[in-house]
Amino acid sequence: MMNSINRKKMATKLFLHLILILVSISMIFPFLWMLSTSLKSLDQVFLIPPIWIPKPPQWENYLNAWNALPFGNAYLNSLKIALICVIGQLITCSMAAYALAKINFRGKNIIFIAFLATMMVPSQVTMIPTFILYKYIGWIDTHLPLTVPWVLFSAFGVFLIRQFILTLPKELDEAAIIDGANHFVIYTRIILPLIVPVLATLAIFTFMSSWNNFLGPLIYLNSPEKYTVPLLLAQFKGIYITDWTLLMAASTIAIVPVLIVYLLGQRYIIESIALTGIKS
């Protein structure tokens, strides 16, 4: 009796693992096929039945893709923009969150509600007027539209950090106030060290949003030397329309560095992002 129940349990577990393995394969498959194609010669691409491991692997596809367009430059641009966004947001969002959580000032509630309300406005609504604004102040074809608004406004970031500050024990900063500390001291010495986990979450989130941003660069940038990785890749597609070996090599070049970072810190990255889902 016990034995048959155990056997049934085992069979269920095996079945569930089978489903998960099949899903895992479908998740990894496109990446593997990308890699495989990127190492083929053009005539190997159209072979039927298809081959997985090209002989010999065409490593020069990577060299050709890398040299065809200024990829190194695009990487630096993307990295620079993402880092400015991350560092800037960590500073301004944590300051605003501190004000909303710990300081009693006039209009605080209205500001908080207004910030929350903006989360409902899709970015495409503000896109047209801000484009016109940037045109008039000469920001088109610079990296400023991709950094300054990110640094100066993130309702999501402010909200995320504010909620976290509210969960901290009040005794710490109350004691500091009695000792005569001002808000700058409390913010830098007491609050900042305590909110490192949520700052890391925001950093990951902002970095990924900025790094993957496509519509922004597409609208604002014209000169190839200012392109970000996604935009350069899109341009690549326009040039090598059906050269799938080069296109897949270029895609691999765009994906792999992020993939490595992900594999190193995947647990932390996933948990940070899952956290934003629960907290919001």
Next chain:
Amino acid sequence: MSKKELKENLWGFGFIAPQLIGFLAFSLFPTVAAIILSCFEWDLVSKPKWVGISNFKYIFFSGESDFPLALKNTVLYILYTIPAQLFLALVFAVILNNVGLKMLYRAIFFLPTITNSVAISLVWTWLLNGDFGIINTLLKSLGIEGPQWLTDPNLVMLSIALMSIWWGVGYYTTIFLAGLQSIPNVYYEAATIDGANAVQKFFKITLPMVSPTTFFVLIMSLINGFQVFDQIYIMTNGGPAKASMSLVFLIYQYGFKDFKMGWAAAVSMVMFAIILTITLVQFKFSNRWVYYER
């Protein structure tokens, strides 16, 4: 105001100043400006001309605008993606919550989420290629004649939806899994003692307890669904024959290709209104099915 209050106010505004300036300049001002702009005709060269609600009349009723088509395509995309994505994510999360190696599987499922939209859209364009794509090649080896995924007007939205489901399901699985893991085990233990089976536990405990997460995922995926752009731009460029033209694609087309700022703003306003309405309606009806503890 006492001196102390004044000081608090100065500190408060000092700390919030950068974000407040950003809010005014990059959120409040452009939102108001978009409303005003939607009542103007402007090509950025000549003088803007007040046209009242003509832009809205044009996009809705003129028969010349691609707006009704873009709206239809976007709604179709949402209907294809959201139910499937929600269902799969919940099923995957429940399975993951009940087996070993869940961290490994989760890491694999999450993989597509971190890759950028342009690169992954390129890869899928290649996978779905009608003549040489691996998917049709595999189908052929099973004796099935694969369709023209991206060039058949009746199929193109479904193909883009398939790619998007693949791309996003891991993210929502992760969020569901976090929701499931926060359900206290005592509920399940008590149900087991009362003789409940797995199906009963799922419908009576898991589903109600995870409903706040479901609600969040539903709102998020709706908002994301209305904003679909990157995949379409790369995979089909709105084609064939505008069959995959989405709302944001149309905004992009009007604003940055045709320089019809008024039309672009009007479409964005309608999109805003739809998202707002759906979200508010969901919040209103959420108390009927979303269960919050305490």
